[in-house]
Amino acid sequence: PVRRKRGGRRPGAMAAPNKMILKCSKTGRLFFSTQEAQEHAEAFGAAYANFEQVAMDSKVWVCVETGRTAYTEAEVQRIQQRDPDSKTFEEKTIEYLLDLQKRKEEATRRRDKFLDSVDQKKLEALNTVKGHTRVRSAKALLFTRDKGTLEAAEAWLAAHADEEGLDKLTDEFLDSVASGAADVAMADADGDVPMEDAAPDERKVGDPNPPEIKENINQELLKEVMEMGFSELRAEKALFKTDNASLQHAVNWLAEHEDDADIDLPLLPPAAPKPKMSKEEAEAKALELQKKLRAKRAEEEKLSEKEKERMRIESTKMMVEASEKLKEEERKRAFEQLRREKEEHERHRAALKEQMRLDYIERFGKEPPPEEEEKEQSIKEKSSKDQVAYYLSKMKKQYKDSDPAGLKTCLSTLRVYVKNLQDNPQEEKFKKLKLDNKAFQTRIMPYEGAIDLLDVMGFDKKEEEGYLEQRKSVPDGWLCGNAIKFIDLILGQI
Numbered sequence: 001p002v003r004r005k006r007g008g009r010r011p012g013a014m015a016a017p018n019k020m021i022l023k024c025s026k027t028g029r030l031f032f033s034t035q036e037a038q039e040h041a042e043a044f045g046a047a048y049a050n051f052e053q054v055a056m057d058s059k060v061w062v063c064v065e066t067g068r069t070a071y072t073e074a075e076v077q078r079i080q081q082r083d084p085d086s087k088t089f090e091e092k093t094i095e096y097l098l099d100l101q102k103r104k105e106e107a108t109r110r111r112d113k114f115l116d117s118v119d120q121k122k123l124e125a126l127n128t129v130k131g132h133t134r135v136r137s138a139k140a141l142l143f144t145r146d147k148g149t150l151e152a153a154e155a156w157l158a159a160h161a162d163e164e165g166l167d168k169l170t171d172e173f174l175d176s177v178a179s180g181a182a183d184v185a186m187a188d189a190d191g192d193v194p195m196e197d198a199a200p201d202e203r204k205v206g207d208p209n210p211p212e213i214k215e216n217i218n219q220e221l222l223k224e225v226m227e228m229g230f231s232e233l234r235a236e237k238a239l240f241k242t243d244n245a246s247l248q249h250a251v252n253w254l255a256e257h258e259d260d261a262d263i264d265l266p267l268l269p270p271a272a273p274k275p276k277m278s279k280e281e282a283e284a285k286a287l288e289l290q291k292k293l294r295a296k297r298a299e300e301e302k303l304s305e306k307e308k309e310r311m312r313i314e315s316t317k318m319m320v321e322a323s324e325k326l327k328e329e330e331r332k333r334a335f336e337q338l339r340r341e342k343e344e345h346e347r348h349r350a351a352l353k354e355q356m357r358l359d360y361i362e363r364f365g366k367e368p369p370p371e372e373e374e375k376e377q378s379i380k381e382k383s384s385k386d387q388v389a390y391y392l393s394k395m396k397k398q399y400k401d402s403d404p405a406g407l408k409t410c411l412s413t414l415r416v417y418v419k420n421l422q423d424n425p426q427e428e429k430f431k432k433l434k435l436d437n438k439a440f441q442t443r444i445m446p447y448e449g450a451i452d453l454l455d456v457m458g459f460d461k462k463e464e465e466g467y468l469e470q471r472k473s474v475p476d477g478w479l480c481g482n483a484i485k486f487i488d489l490i491l492g493q494i
Helices: 034-044 073-082 094-116 120-129 134-143 150-159 171-177 180-190 219-227 232-241 247-256 279-364 371-380 384-399 404-423 438-443 450-456 477-491
Strands: 020-024 051-055 059-063 089-093 432-434 459-462 467-470
Touching: 020 034, 034 279, 059 073, 059 094, 089 094, 094 134, 094 171, 094 279, 120 134, 120 150, 120 247, 134 150, 219 232, 219 247, 232 247, 371 384, 384 404, 384 450, 384 477, 404 438, 404 450, 404 477, 450 459
Parallel strands: none
Antiparallel strands: 020 051, 059 089, 432 467, 459 467
């Protein structure tokens, strides 16, 4: 069933301008400018260069169950036949599709922005090591950012484990966290806030880590790392740098930084807490950081879209090349099959011919006459009109490619001879053709079939007198007319 709905626009949405867009006739993909369509055609070839214009209010049909889109009612029927799950289609417009696409892209962008706003190392630890989903982990890190530890995030997750919708990111939730304070916290974690000048480094090998570092170390993990042969200082550094994520994370950090020049130097004490900014300063700082983050995010999204488009084009090119290669292989197989069938036919024909030869010898006691002789004899038995057509076709086949100019001259001369007979059947001078005439010698004699044609037209060869003479008292006007028609037809093809 197809539900017909007028428009398909969301309540309160304003109508889009009557803008024309292009649709690829082969793939159905929509393009919003001629430049995009041209790039599409150049990327995939001439087969993808046919486009048609569609208006923003053009009808489309969207499947309720699967979300598939059809551009014609015939396409709706094809989808329903091929996909049993696609049962009900609602009538929409191109404007509805564009609005739906924008909403999906905006939802994806907001979700990615939220996931990127938390500490990525801690997010990775909670997701891969602890087994929590990325959305849960990001929420836990957001609500415990004042403490900034994995233990606090895990405690928050345990307290909210049964909370409904913990793995969902609703519009209300994203609106509530999209504040300046959150952006400031995110920027601080990424190191975008300028740091004050550091104090002189007076650390020495053998000095212990500062107490502020030691009190943040998981003692159980520290004991396990030291049991593997690492010094207390190195073990504390590894656990502090990996936020006490796990034994494996600490060991990996030690392996990666084993050759660092300061591996046996104690860590610097944590920086003193920054003085609290006034409300006006915090708002100004938040606005500045938001502006930087938006510019950075916009650039990253632009690069990401370019890479996605490049990958899509490469993928489609590979599919087209694979399809063309498959078609070429199919053509080769078909040609090979035809060649084998032709060879088999020739062998069968040769066997039949040989059997017919043996049958002729057995019946008449001699070899059968040559094929050309048999063919000439069969032509003599046909009507005069068929003989005229045969000899003219024979001349055309033999001389059209090798001597077209000479053939044209020969046929034109023959036409004059025949036309004279047709127009002047009682004139004796047109009933004789001298064999030693220069025009006859150069235009008629060199071309096989010309003398045979004149013989059909009634000219007998008088060797002793040296001319051809019309044997009929009154030439056949009907035959002459047909001969002229055949000659004109062949002259038009040269």
